[in-house]
Each structure stands twice: as C-alpha cells, then as structure tokens.
Amino acid sequence: MSNLSIKALTEAHVMNTYGRLPIAIVRGEGARLWDADGREYLDFFAGIAVCNLGHCHPKVTEAVCRQAATLVHVSNLYHIETQAELAKRLAANSFADRWFFCNGGAEANEAAIKLARRYWAVAQGTPRPGVVTANHSFHGRTLCTLTATGQPKYQEGFEPLVPGFTYVDYDDLDALEAALNPSVGLVLLEPVQGEGGVRVPSPDYLRGVRALCDKHNVLLALDEVQTGLGRTGRLFCHEHSGITPDIMTLAKGLGNGVPIGAMGCTEKVSAGFAPGSHACTFGGNPLSAAAGVATMDALTEPGFIETAARRGDYLHAALRELAARHPGVREVRGMGLMAGVECADAVGPLVEAMRDAGVICGPAGPNVLRFLPPLVVTEVDIDTVTAALDRCLGDLGW
Ligand SMILES: *Cc1c(COP(=O)(O)O)cnc(C)c1O
Numbered sequence: 001m002s003n004l005s006i007k008a009l010t011e012a013h014v015m016n017t018y019g020r021l022p023i024a025i026v027r028g029e030g031a032r033l034w035d036a037d038g039r040e041y042l043d044f045f046a047g048i049a050v051c052n053l054g055h056c057h058p059k060v061t062e063a064v065c066r067q068a069a070t071l072v073h074v075s076n077l078y079h080i081e082t083q084a085e086l087a088k089r090l091a092a093n094s095f096a097d098r099w100f101f102c103n104g105g106a107e108a109n110e111a112a113i114k115l116a117r118r119y120w121a122v123a124q125g126t127p128r129p130g131v132v133t134a135n136h137s138f139h140g141r142t143l144c145t146l147t148a149t150g151q152p153k154y155q156e157g158f159e160p161l162v163p164g165f166t167y168v169d170y171d172d173l174d175a176l177e178a179a180l181n182p183s184v185g186l187v188l189l190e191p192v193q194g195e196g197g198v199r200v201p202s203p204d205y206l207r208g209v210r211a212l213c214d215k216h217n218v219l220l221a222l223d224e225v226q227t228g229l230g231r232t233g234r235l236f237c238h239e240h241s242g243i244t245p246d247i248m249t250l251a252k253g254l255g256n257g258v259p260i261g262a263m264g265c266t267e268k269v270s271a272g273f274a275p276g277s278h279a280c281t282f283g284g285n286p287l288s289a290a291a292g293v294a295t296m297d298a299l300t301e302p303g304f305i306e307t308a309a310r311r312g313d314y315l316h317a318a319l320r321e322l323a324a325r326h327p328g329v330r331e332v333r334g335m336g337l338m339a340g341v342e343c344a345d346a347v348g349p350l351v352e353a354m355r356d357a358g359v360i361c362g363p364a365g366p367n368v369l370r371f372l373p374p375l376v377v378t379e380v381d382i383d384t385v386t387a388a389l390d391r392c393l394g395d396l397g398w
Pocket residue numbers: 103104105106107109138139140141190194195223224225226227251252
C-alpha cells in the first residue's frame with residue numbers, strides 16, 4: 001500500500017485521537033526509516049524515545065523471534081523466566097530491589113501511585129493519600145495519571161479527576177516544601193520534563209527534593225519513562241544528581257519497541273503491595289520481558305551509554321552553535337540525546353519542513369522542537385540533521 005492509501009484507511013476507521021503526518025513508516029534499521037512510498041528518513045525521534053538501540057536491533061529481534069517460537073504468554077499465575085531475568089538486571093543496575101511489570105508508562109505511574117497510597121494506608125497504618133506533582137509534567141493518559149499530569153490541556157473534559165493531587169512549579173524547592181503536609185505521601189516528578197518542553201531543572205534540584213522528602217517523611221517517585229535507559233547519558237537520569245528515589249517508573253525504551261513498562265522500588269516500600277493488591281494480565285509476559293532482557297543487555301554493554309553521552313554533547317554543541325545564528329531560536333535545552341530547541345513560533349511547520357528534508361523529529365509542547373534520536377546515532381548523522389535544521393530555519397526566516 002502507498003502512503004496515501006494507508007492514510008485513507010486510517011482515517012476511515014481508526015479513532016481520531018492523533019494529529020498524524022501524512023506518511024506511513026513501514027520499515028526501520030538502526031537510525032533509518034522508510035515510508036510506504038520507499039522514501040528514506042533519518043530518525044531523530046525513535047518512536048518518542050522508545051527505540052533507544054535503533055530500529056530492529058539484531059539482539060532484540062533474535063530474542064523476540066526465539067521467545068515467540070517458544071512461549072508468548074502464560075499469565076502471572078506462574079513464574080516467568082524472562083521476567084525474573086529482567087527484574088534481576090534492573091535490580092543489579094539501580095537502587096530498586098523489587099519490580100512490577102506492566103504495558104507502558106501510564107500503567108507504571110498508576111502502579112507507583114497505588115503502591116505509595118497502600119504503603120501508607122496498610123503497611124504504615126497512617127493514610128497519606130496526597131500526591132504532589134509538577135506543573136508542565138506528563139505522566140500518562142489514564143484518568144489517574146492525567147490527573148497527575150500538571151497540564152490542564154490534557155485534563156479538559158475528563159472531570160471529575162482523581163482526588164488528592166496538588167501541583168507545584170517545577171524546579172522550585174520552596175513551592176514544593178509549602179505543599180508538603182501530613183496528608184501527602186508521595187512526590188512524583190520527571191528528572192527532566194519531556195512532553196512539557198524538555199525542561200532541565202537546576203543541577204541541585206533533585207538533591208533538594210530528596211532532602212525535603214526525607215525531612216517530611218514523604219516518598220519520592222521519579223518518572224523515568226522518557227529519561228531512563230540511557231536517554232540522558234546515564235542509564236537512569238537521576239544518577240546525574242547522586243540521589244536515589246524510593247520508586248522509579250520505566251517504559252518507553254525498556255523493550256526497544258516491544259510494549260513493556262515497569263515500576264521499581266526499595267525493599268522497604270515494596271511492603272505496600274501483597275498478593276492480590278495489584279496486577280496486570282500481560283505485565284512482563286515471556287515475550288515482552290525477553291525484549292526487555294535483550295535491551296538491558298545491549299544498553300549495559302561496556303561503553304555503550306558513554307558513547308551515547310558523547311554523541312549527546314556533540315548534538316548540543318551543534319544546536320547551540322546554530323541557535324546563535326538564528327534569531328527565531330530562543331533556547332537549546334536537554335541532556336544527553338534528549339534535546340529541545342525552543343523557538344519563537346509554533347514548531348508545526350518546522351517539523352514538516354524537517355520531514356520534507358528527510359529527518360523525523362517532533363514537538364514538545366507548541367514552541368519546542370524535540371530530538372530523541374536512537375542512542376546509536378553517529379556524528380555524521382548529527383551533522384546531517386543539524387545541517388537540515390539550519391536550512392529549514394533559514395527557509396522559514398527564523
Ligand atoms: C510517554 C510518557 C508517559 C506515558 O507513557 P505511555 O506508555 O504512553 O503510557 C509517562 N511519563 C512520561 C515521562 C512519558 O514521557
């Protein structure tokens with residue numbers, strides 16, 4: 001089928017929830033994509049920070065094919081070898097001793113919020129149901145996680161929202177402390193805000209958040225759904241700050257494209273859940289967990305993330321150089337291979353011009369162009385993309 005006929009079929013029967021570019025991507029390899037008409041693109045979005053190892057990474061493909069021919073699904077009524085192997089790898093590489101598996105980021109955050117509430121109400125016997133999150137945050141689209149999301153545009157029309165949530169300005173420790181009281185049991189934050197515009201907090205923000213949570217006896221959950229798994233130049237973004245949270249959520253990059261989410265926590269906090277308190281039919285099934293194991297093994301190969309971090313520095317240097325020459329660019333932000341270019345105008349036309357130039361990237365809010373390339377991009381790929389951006393900005397008169 002062609003791009004146009006796939007578009008027509010989509011528009012006939014698929015729910016009208018996305019603004020889509022008029023192309024259908026049908027094949028991928030590394031940082032390259034091809035559409036249904038055979039046109040090649042350089043992918044600097046990775047399916048929204050999902051295919052961190054590049055498209056169709058041979059080790060993930062091999063693991064998925066092998067597992068698909070062995071056992072696809074069995075339910076969590078039994079022990080699952082690949083799930084246990086994935087939990088072992090996540091525990092070995094993070095602060096979190098216990099892991100719950102689900103299908104994506106919203107479910108992982110939902111699990112984190114449920115765990116915190118039940119930890120206080122049942123394990124500690126003192127209910128502290130309040131949850132504090134940040135303005136401009138993004139935590140998912142289920143009713144509970146869109147309540148956690150501090151952006152009214154995602155909540156409009158879905159009221160009544162879930163009770164117990166309050167919002168504070170990001171990167172503002174005084175505002176956070178003012179919101180903490182004995183009814184609050186959880187602070188949920190992104191270490192860098194992704195959907196909200198690639199907002200990087202001050203270097204000592206997370207350390208301050210950790211100290212406030214300790215002082216007020218509140219659990220800290222970090223949503224690393226977008227920032228995790230090598231995206232910001234460390235396996236988990238909070239490693240840059242030297243602190244650990246009590247709970248962490250992962251999804252996007254965990255299966256390199258095979259849907260899987262995870263919520264991890266310390267042994268102490270895991271006492272909030274007992275058999276029967278939470279569940280997910282597909283969570284960590286043999287197939288998705290096999291993808292997770294292969295992904296973790298590739299990400300933790302010596303030097304892999306260090307190389308990606310250097311590529312991130314290279315990308316940021318090139319973007320800053322370019323920003324200095326284009327008055328329509330206000331600021332370049334980000335960490336590692338997560339970059340936001342804030343423009344004076346809405347970036348829709350820029351995303352389309354980049355697509356016409358053969359580069360896939362995307363927005364983060366109205367005015368921010370976002371790059372989330374696979375971690376395997378080369379300096380030559382980055383040169384190609386920044387040269388295209390230079391031309392597109394020039395053509396738009398920005
Ligand atoms: C994408 C994202 C989510 C939601 O993940 P889904 O898999 O779409 O449910 C949650 N938090 C952050 C930070 C994200 O970037």
